[in-house]
Amino acid sequence: MFGQKLRSLPYGVAASESETAPRRNWILFQNGGKGELQTTPHPDIKVVLDVILRSANLYGSELALGQRKFLGNIKETKKITRKVGGQTVTEDKEWSYFSLGPHHWRTFAEVKFHVSLTGSGLAKLGMQKDDTLMIFASTSRSWVETAHGTFWAGGRVATAYDTLGPSGLAFSLQETGARFIFTYADLLPTLISIHAQTPDLKFVILGEAPLSNSPPDAGALETLEKAGIKVITLDDLKVLGGGVKEDVEKFTGEPTQPNPSEISPDDIACIMYTSGSTGNPKGVVITHRMLVSAIAGGNHIIGRNRLPKDNFYLGFLPLAHILEFSAEHGVLFNGMAIGYGTPKTLTDASVRNCQGDILELRPTIMAGVPMVWDTVMKGIKASVDAMPPTTQKIFAWALEAKWWCIERGLPTFLFDSIVFNKVKARVGGRLQWALSGGALLSSSSQKFLSTVIAPVVQGYGLTETCAVLSIQDPTHVALGIAGEPLPTVEVKLIDVPDANYFVKNQPNPQGEILVRGANVMGGYYKNAAMTAEVLTADGWFMTGDIGELLPDGTLRVIDRRKNLIKLAHGEYVALEKLESLYKLSKYVGNMILHADILQTYIVGLVLPAEPALRKTAIELGLIKEEHHTTLDDLVAFPELRKVVMDSFKAVVKEQGLKGSEIVGNIRLVGGEWTPQNGLLTAAQKVKRKDIIGKYKGLVDEMYAEGKM
Structure with missing residues (x-):
């Protein structure tokens, strides 16, 4: 990049020759700053619920959360040809597609109202401070409102992926002692299969699944009732909390608990179970202080790269994953709208009689994992490959020429108006920037998408850091790097001798990435031994990732330490x-x-x-x-x-x-x-x-x- 500046600066000195000096974000040293880490995006934000309360006051009548209505499945029959015993056989195969309505929106004031009704209903059921509500559900508006309703009642949430099997769900329910669970009717069979192993569970709250409208199985409900587990729909919970249901979407009334319960920054907000590939899932203890710090870190990018109005974020990644959980709260803090989708309905290919989620919402910001971005890139390339040779050559020339201009900070609107605006329309036409996280995105994919659609920035973080560690600025896109350390953390590298990564390597220091800050966890839930393996005595979290410190103060992540094979x-x-x-x-x-x-x-x-x-x-x-x-x-x-x-x-x-x-x-x-x-x-x-x-x-x- 031309005109580079340092994106992080040393803070103090190296503790030994086998590590680098800690690095902190450049912005902490601006205007006389001495490098103190940020811990909140605003003095009014002390706990996570404050995000909803503050945004309701500031942006009350503006759009906040939108959910599409599932209308049903549409079946189509096609003939397929396959080889059976060396013979070609033609047979019919039925394909199923989704039909969805447009987004139905709630304003920030309405979201606060629904949160207060949910929290009041939970309090009526007997939720007390430090009670745990397990969320076993896919991403949706009701997921967010139920989580904040739990905070309103003084409780905490634990998260489980909706794909978690019976043994993993049983383990997380047992370990947390959760008395409440929020889920969908189509996930009840998993819960039924293990309910006898979870004696603490007393209440099941049923929300509306994003891609199903099937009623709960009567036999399943009877089984739970016989086990002493009360089943209540989310709407009925809101009625219990003082709501009056006027129609399918509209509630009036007054919450029976008009003010939220008192919670402190050091209370547990969430026990987030990671989707590990071996053994039982491990629960990361996330306090309100950690999440607030993570929101502050994300705001370093989100807050400085938002449009004056009409900001729309597409939420489809699992909210049980820290990337989506933190990103959505950063978006809500900034008064931006979240329209929900699902991985299955992002594009028009899997829906009928409606548009896919991307074209329906036309987001200005979205986050995705590399698999999503690689799929988008290959779809665009396939369309280009079908064009006449001359058009392909023009596209290839424009791709390289625009990237040349991007690297030098030169205007690029001419390339967009002549070549790329039709491509941008594939993601709605108004995407300002996008985040890739969760794994490494190849430089080729990042360059292609950043050129033809919008800047795609790489972020880096872990559940243990509330997703926040480093990120690229959309105005400073460089290939193959994880960006600058965010203003809430300090980072350093330490030697990994067995793999020949040393901080004295040339041309750049290399080693395992360590991070410290208010958004870094204090430990795994009820697992002191595993905690001791990753946290040093002075609070540094050992990420297990191998990194490289570049001359401009940004990080490059080379690979997971466990993925380095000799x-x-x-x-x-x-x-x-x-x-x-x-x-x-x-x-x-x-x-x-x-x-x-x-x-x-x-x-x-x-x-x-x-x-x-x-x-x-x-x-x-x-x-x-x-x-x-x-x-x-x-x-x-x-x-x-x-x-x-x-x-x-x-x-x-x-x-x-x-x-x-x-x-x-x-x-x-x-x-x-x-x-x-x-x-x-x-x-x-x-x-x-x-x-x-x-x-x-x-x-x-x-x-x-x-x-x-």
């Missing part, structure tokens, strides 16, 4: 980093790389992007265009495996990969990798152990076969 010849490979690069191939929907300490090369399992693979299969004459051949059949063609491998070789050349970074063999696999089948976490991260276990035979085949 091969037989002694070289380390960074699996997550390499996966982000190989995913640039248009043929990759998802993938994992596998390294074995007894082998000299890595291998890959590839879940293909079906449209690109099908198109190539037709071009090669392997299938006919009118055949709806299944993915399971496509992956069996050795010709297609070679095509995908050739695309990886192109990535190797383009990215300058060498030696142990080059994948030696691959297998294409069909089916799906989802949280529901246990191959992805709820945060859409691959569960390596489970995937390798499922395909162990293929892994063994690849090593037996040797390099392709």
Whole structure:
């Protein structure tokens, strides 16, 4: 970048030769500042509920939370062709699509009112200070209002992904002793299967699921009632709290508890269970002070990069994930509207008689994980590939020319008006910037999307830091970095000798990233041993991530320490980093790389992007265009495996990969990798152990076969 300035500055000196001096955000030293860390976005914000109360006072009549009404499923039947015993068989297959209404909005004042009714209802049920309400549900408006209703009543929430299996749900309910749970009717079977193991549970609150309108099963309700567990709908809970239901959406009345219960900054706000890939989920204890500090950190970017009016954020990531939870509160603090969607209905491809969530809302800001952004990029590239050759050349030229201007801070509106505005329309046409978090986003994806749509900034954080550690400024987009430390934290690097990462490395210091600040957790819930493994005596959290400190004071995350695998010849490979690069191939929907300490090369399992693979299969004459051949059949063609491998070789050349970074063999696999089948976490991260276990035979085949 031209005209760079330092994005962080040293604060004090290094405690030893094996670590760097702590670094703090540049803004803390402006206007005579001495580097003191921020702890709140505003003096009025001391606990999380204050965000709702303050915004209701400041932005009362403005739009706050919008939810789409599920109207039903629409079925379509298509003919598919598949191979059975060497014979081509044509059969009918039914496809299901979602039909949704427009967003129904509540203002900030209305949100506060619904929160007060919910909190009053919980108090009527007997919720007391420090009572726990488990939220076992997907992201929705009622998720947020129930959480804040719990704070209103003086309680705390615990979060469980809606994809969490029975054993994980039972563990989290048992460990927290939760007396209340908020969930949806379609998730009741999971709760029913373990309710006998949760003697503390007394109340089930049923909300309306975003993609289902099925009533709760009568047998399930009877089972819970017989077990002494009261079931009440969220609407009835609001009535209990003083509300009068006028129609489906409208409530009037007065809350029976007109003022929130007293809570302090050091009270627990949330016990957030992480979606780990092994063992029981671990609960991160998040206090109100931590969350308020995280909101302050996020406000460093959100507050300085908002439009004067009409700001819309698309909320679809799991609220049980700290990235979405913190981001939404930063948005609400700034008086911006959140329109909810779901991962299944983001685009028009999965809906009928309506638009997908992105085009329905036309967001100005959104957050996503790399898988989402890679999918968007590949969709755009597929459209470009279908254009005439001359148009493709113009697009490619404009892409490079606009990026050249972006790097130098030069105007780019001409490129947008001539070339890119039609592409921007695919995400609604008014996106100002977007955040990528949860994993590494490749530089190629970031460059492409930042050029053709809007600045895509990378953020870095963990549940243990309330998602806040570092982020890029949308006005300072650079490729392959995690951005500047936020004003609420200080960071440093320490040596990792066994992997040859040292703070004295040239040209830049490298090592494990440590962080300290008010938004950093004090420990895991009821797990002192695990807490001691990651927290130092003086409060530094050891992230387990390998980082690099760049000359301008920003961070680059190299990989997870546990993903650094040594091969037989002694070289380390960074699996997550390499996966982000190989995913640039248009043929990759998802993938994992596998390294074995007894082998000299890595291998890959590839879940293909079906449209690109099908198109190539037709071009090669392997299938006919009118055949709806299944993915399971496509992956069996050795010709297609070679095509995908050739695309990886192109990535190797383009990215300058060498030696142990080059994948030696691959297998294409069909089916799906989802949280529901246990191959992805709820945060859409691959569960390596489970995937390798499922395909162990293929892994063994690849090593037996040797390099392709």
